[in-house]
């Protein structure tokens with residue numbers, strides 16, 4: 001069992017692990033565009049978070065475009081918002097067949113590896129988690145999300161071939177992330193939440209598991225994040241073998257905790273926008289207390305935001321969240 | 331005969347059987363789909379109106395119901411909408427020559443700043459299946475683009491989708507700009523974070539929690 005997982009399972013307290021980097025980017029006076037393009041700035045933002053917030057771990061930026069960009073997708077990089085993919089890169093057997101699995105020197109991948117390396121080397125106070133997109137969500141970004149949802153039934157061979165290429169790349173990328181010395185990786189697979197449990201198993205879990213098998217060990221933990229799951233595909237998430245699962249705000253945490261084995265760490269799920277970004281001190285406190293009450297007694301629970309905190313969340317709300325966790329623990 | 335074809339067509343749409351070539355659903359593999367059956371129905375004298383009302387719309391209602399009960403998921407619903415689209419292609423000439431009336435023109439887009447389009451696409455396909463002509467403006471649609479589309483289609487109804495709490499507020503300036511040039515244009519909004527209260531606050535005329543609610547609202551406009 002990994003140290004990170006052990007530390008959680010043995011803790012008497014509820015630990016806090018919000019997924020965030022934007023507060024760090026903003027505190028440094030940098031733009032999102034700068035942080036997602038420059039590994040040094042990215043690292044500084046992670047470092048800021050590690051030093052200024054009492055959390056059990058910190059994360060790199062949840063950027064769901066770096067991998068698609070490496071494959072050749074066109075990326076829109078707004079100054080103050082998270083980047084996005086524009087258009088469709090592949091659409092049939094031929095284009096999927098000729099799609100090359102990119103090497104790790106493409107697009108912004110080297111900058112992401114740099115940020116992870118600097119963070120792992122220099123942040124000593126707490127674990128640093130890398131991040132990447134999940135295979136089905138990546139395939140959806142390259143193929144168009146609505147189209148892939150239909151073609152899992154109409155063109156399953158094309159979709160599987162694309163998923164294999166995405167997975168091959170993600171295995172390589174995760175190996176490189178692991179080599180930077182981080183504690184683990186958060187694999188973000190939101191689009192798989194649109195599938196039934198069976199389909200999620202076939203078109204996401206099978207491929208996520210290949211990544212898990214390739215990189216997870218006592219020193220490197222995989223956290224599988226799926227904020228699209230509303231409760232219907234938790235079994236498929238568990239079957240990935242990831243030692244920790246991260247859930248979005250659309251799910252009931254108590255139900256999830258009942259469903260998940262005790263040795264799987266379950267992380268979630270305060271609304272990143274409704275609670276963190278738009279909430280007031282008192283509503284943040286209330287929501288945090290409520291979730292802690294509902295999840296009390298589950299030693300495998302870690303309290304978190306349901307997804308990455310978006311840009312411009314009031315720092316005060318994050319502090320109130322962390323203070324509430326602390327004061328509820330005594 | 332005709333009722334048998336309508337039943338078959340209805341099943342194709344309910345279970346997402348697009349055409350003969352489509353392997354989905356497995357139990358209908360190798361059988362004709364919505365595409366072929368619609369052709370056959372029209373050739374054997376079934377009217378476009380019957381096809382629309384007695385097969386397509388009723389089937390989509392069932393699909394919407396199953397979706398809301400978590401019995402099917404987004405892929406199945408998209409396939410049903412696609413099967414309906416395969417049938418609609420054959421009805422287009424009748425809409426064009428006026429022998430069947432379209433209910434109206436519906437302009438649809440995801441509001442600027444927002445790139446989520448699965449729900450919008452689904453709603454668009456279902457509105458089309460319900461007998462409307464749909465103009466899909468895509469994602470991240472700026473105010474000017476909505477306004478331009480309304481100028482070109484002054485009688486159209488407008489639908490706006492948003493999936494982010496940070497972009498749903500962008501719907502208000504879109505609605506204001508549309509109403510400024512065309513006060514009578516009706517606007518309906520939808521998307522997961524919205525509510526009917528929010529829709530009313532930003533000056534929308536309608537709100538649909540799901541496609542069926544949206545279509546019921548649209549149909550009331552034409553009643």
Ligand code: B12
Pocket residue numbers: 062063064082084137145146190191193194227228229230248249250272273274306307308310404443444445446447448449450452453489490491492493494495496518519520521522523537538539540541543544
């Ligand atoms: C798939 C998905 C994505 C895909 C989108 C792919 C695509 N082409 O659409 C990707 C991975 C690209 C993505 C990106 C992001 N996402 Co996203 N995403 C989702 C997810 C998992 C599902 C959304 C979806 O398609 N649902 C299925 C459809 C069918 O449902 P729907 O859209 O609600 O539509 C239904 C109804 O609302 C209605 N409807 C919809 N539109 C309309 C319009 C009218 C007129 C009417 C009448 C009805 C109607 O009909 C539909 C059928 O019932 C949700 C989580 C969730 N569980 O909802 C997060 C979610 C929406 N995303 C979220 C976030 C934060 C993001 C990002 C900012 C993440 C990031 N850090 O990069 C980016 C945003 C980029 C941008 N600027 O838009 C948050 C939003 C939080 C908030 N409250 O604001 C969510 C809720 C996840 C979470 N729990 O945090 N996402």
